[in-house]
Amino acid sequence: MNKVFFLLLAFSTINLYSQNNDSLSDKTDYSKLSMRVSLGVLPMAPKGDLLNSSGKIGTLELMLNVSRNFYFGAYATNMIHYESYELVLIDDKIIDLSSSEYGNFGLNIGYRILNSKRIVITPEVKGGLAFYTAKSIGFPENNKSFIDRKSLIVNPNLTIGIKVSEKFIIGINGGYQLLINTLKGPEMDYFNPSTLNYGLSVQLDI
DSSP states (O other): OHHHHHHHHHHHHHHHHHHTTTTTOOOOSSOSEEEEEEEEEEEOOOTTOTTSOEEEEEEEEEEEESSSSEEEEEEEEEEEEEOOOOEEEETTEEEEGGGOEEEEEEEEEEEOSEEOSSEEEEEEEEEEEEEEEEEBTTTTTSTTOEEEEEEEEEEEEEEEEEEEETTEEEEEEEEEEEEEEEEESOOOSSOOSSEEEEEEEEEEEO
16 A cells, blocks of 8 residues: 555656656756655654664655755655564553554655755654554454554655756754644554654656
8 A cells, every 4th residue: 555655646746746747847956856765763762762673664755845955745654664562551452563554645845944055954844643562462363453553754854965967965864753643543652753763765857
């Protein structure tokens, strides 16, 4: 499901760009569309214990550049690896944390406060819907024995990039993901959605 979403997001945005290319083709010194892929770490720890365990996450961002420095777009994040052997009691269920799945998707907006020939510094805010699921030791015999949590989150972050070429940037990023509201699912200590996140990124201007 997550792979399908990533593909749909990529193709729909590129298609939208191609359809409107004529109206956006004024002679400017910046690309109208950028794509950024990030690999990073999201601590998935009990509250107050950032060193407990971490998930490895991948993020795809598609950005429409309104000007040389200002952009908005859409993003999707998916946890690609998480290792834990703990069994914990959550919502009267014995949950196997190794079955944890996490992701979020939504909108992003950013402004490049420095955009020189070599260095790009970009504060950005992402916001959207986050989901977390984990199965109990009784699953799949009892196919309702799992945790299903959905939340609204916002993630202010900063990316510092180095231009390898005019259209290709590598960078490092860091931010803090904030829980705004839990829409569904139990409150629990074994997954804290308000947490640091950091990683590496590559950006291609199209």
